[in-house]
Amino acid sequence: MASEGIGARVLRKEDARHLRGRGQFVGDIRIPGMLEVAFVRSPVAHALIRERKKPAGFENSVIFNDDMPGVLPITTRSSIPGYKVSDYPALAAERVRFVGETIAMCVAPNRAAAEDLCELVDIQYEELDPIVNCATGRASGVKPLHDGWTDNLFLRTSFDQGMDEVIAKAPVVVELELSTARQTMHPMEGKGLVAWWDHRAGQLVVHTSTQVPHMIRIGLAECLGIPQAIIRVAAPDVGGGFGYKCMLMPEEVAVAWLAYTRQGAFRWIEDRREHLTAGANARQHEYKIKAYADERGRFLGLDADVAVDCGAYSVWPFSACLEAAQASGNLPGPYDLKAYRCSTFSVATNKPPFAPYRGVARPGVCFAIELTIDAIAKAVGREAWEVRLENLVAASAMPYTNVTKKFYDSGNYPASLLEVKRMIDFDRIRSEPRRDAKGRYLGVGFATYTEQSAHGTKVFAQWGLPLVPGFDQAHVKLTPDGALEIKAGIHTIGQGLETTLAQIAHEQTRVPLKDIRVVLGDTANTPFSTGAYASRGIVMTGGAVSVASEIVAGRIKSIAAHLLQVRPEDISFRDGAIFAGEASVSYEDVGRAWYMRPDQLPDDVDRGGLEATGAYKPQIDSGVFSYASHAAYVAVDAETGLVEILDYAICEDCGTMVNPMIVDGQTIGGAAQGVGTALFEESPYDDNGQPLASTLIDYLLPGPTELPRFRISHMETPSPYSAHGLKGVGEGGAIAPAGALVNAINDALAPLNAAVHTIPASPERILAAIAAAKPTLNDAA
């Protein structure tokens, strides 16, 4: 039998239904009598609500904030000193703080009628000056967005180690100002939920498109002020999460309240315009960097000022300061850096709340540090890859504790860089002309990053978050007919957990993969997990499945040993059956004995039976670090500003791979989003705080023709600190493309002495960079 366990490139179990269009997403759920909800949303960025009027005859179908007494706002507390709390109400009461903020909930038999009703609701606003960027929001004297705040920052942090000494003596100093655009996340399926009252169970049932069903139950119970036991959160198929679906949303609270108080069925399905204008915003950072190096380009120190455009409210539970904490902690990247100073500003602005998006801050910091490396290389007159190589943490230094006390557990970062340099054929590129036959400028760029994954209890506690992950749990059971059922509280959002968790269980029990079922994401029948985020699923839940499967495997062996009249240690699993020498029994024989013919078993049989709940977290809470190097080869048309990606190479290491095909899929999907970050995606706001990208005509997502064929090679350095040596891989692909691509663009533009420092690197920005470097456009040609 071909291997189906850890390391096997098996097809995904979940794909049969998805490829046939038979998945069941929130939008597919029909509950008899279900009504639809649409939200009246603020048309202005900042205003006091002076008057609210319901249309006559619809008093019961339009719900305002004061119709929901006792419902608490979403409030994210943090134990970090100086962190300021915002109250994010399900429906705004006296004041709105961003365009798209929910003010009223309208209920009707269908969405179109609910939207008709929204138009009849009369809201009078008294507009206030909006804060639409970090510069305004962090300026001293600005009126804070929330009452009782002393300044307009959710949090200000600073880190300083050893810089004073470096500044005095560094021979090379490089200064950069960089910025990254506000983005929205765009899972194929937007947010949405169906909530209904189950009279038999006496429970509020919430089918919500989420990564974190168990957390949502906690959050809903807190906001609604009801016991967790009367809430069941059951996530259906989820069409992508990316972080957008790991937080409690006001719409979730409002619709759940409706179902709870009216004891009926209601749904809200986010549309693309809501996603673009009112949904989770992410990625917008501003950097001022001063890097100090020696004449060879070796880092001596790094001084950074980082501002995050956090929007109006904190999301729950990840808070408005996670992004800045991640930025500050990860900016040094995979480099051996001894002196570091970083100030962060989490600025409140009149925009939708900032949410953690695949890579959380790291696409921004990777862009920043990788452009810095290239700038240092330019300053010392060396190739950027050489300077990069010289600064990377060496394999011999592993495990390595970096300047921000991150513990890089294992790996060979320089080897991954050299591998992508080989893959992209750097030496050939450098030996060829800098322009192609069409006159386009050619350039190559690199980026290397680390991806902290499956970081646990102590790290989250340090970040001051209200909900800290501990042990993840999984339940494994052999059924009477010899199949295996796995239940875990994490959820699958497209990352293939129904397959990879089964592969891990197979590794321990050898039950054929086709006979293993995985049930996830339902608070009614899965053990607790904080959920799928932070690239933690395969390490945490995978570890828990491994532990539980190992226990069940031992019990299977005991019963089989009894049936075969041998000692348990003489039992082995082989070819889908259970052997002692040449004699064998089937998994079904074992199941049947325990469940249906216990009379065949001895009195001292293990009373745990054929099911077990296992709990797991790695030996260290600091996370296991995946890493990768990316190399991009681009052609830049200096006349139009358009960029074509000619080649793209990735060398990644996520430790032991459970399923290399799924690792490839995660890497490619992440990298595709990274290309969007680098070249296309941008959600600008005007001076009044109006979002300018409200449809996919204005917000450009890369399509198949804009994406290169990502060429991937794998290194496999098992972590010494996790079960099976696993590391997470969910976010990594998205981290490096902006760094690699913009470095490639700037390498291409080097003959023109032009460089881009803002992403996306749009044609306009590239043309502007060329124009700034040369006084007249005509010379560019």
Add this chain to the structure above:
Amino acid sequence: MKPAPFDYVRPRSLPEATALLSDESANAKIFAGGQSLGPMLNLRLARPAKLVDIRNIQALRAVRVDEKSYSIGATLTHAEIEDGAFEDFSQGLLPFVARGIAYRAVRNRGTVGGSLSHADPAADWVSTMAAIGATMVVHGPAGERRVPAEQFLVGAFTSKLGATELLTAIELPRLSATARWGYYKVCRKTGEFAKAIGVTIQDPRAGIFRVLAGSTEGRPVLLARSGETLATQGADRAAGVARQEIEEVLPHLEPGHRQQLAVAVQRSLQKISLLETV
């Protein structure tokens, strides 16, 4: 993102459609492929009281040909033009342009007349028809009238079509076998509306030398001096003139946008020049 309520009617003849449109107070809007109007209805940017779906009117799908010109019906789809559903008299220009419009799913339903009537300055047909010197055949309560394509747009999303009028067909000159054309558009991604369009059409036998800059945020601009230079001194010379002419006639645009327009036009001229040297 669902439309506000509206009535829907599907006339089977042109007179029937005209009658439905003639009452201005009825706030009726013509619906053909729905590829622009559909999203606008969903976004509630368009709020007609009544949609008049003209896809069942056979007369609007007619192709008529005579010696010097031909006309194509307004509700022919981009895909039909792309696929050669009728004989091509443009030396390949119309199928080439059709193939570059949006995505196949859009081309399957979107119509040439619908795109022109929608009057998006960035739309391919708006520039193409103006460049080729086509004529819009417009039908209204007062009968039929003709508008030169280059004058059809009044501004962005506004054309010379009255509220009670309907574009029925487009008349085009037949290009001779010696005709050369170049069509170049600057797009950030496949299927996206163009940031800049350049069109050059040269048919010495028919006396056509036309150079056009499109996607200008308003009516596409025929570059008269560039066209003259093309006729008298050839494409390479015209390319130099075009950049200067664009700077002059579109001073209100961002420099980067003018730059892209100049490049698009120059590259459309370059195609002619390459074809000439083959």
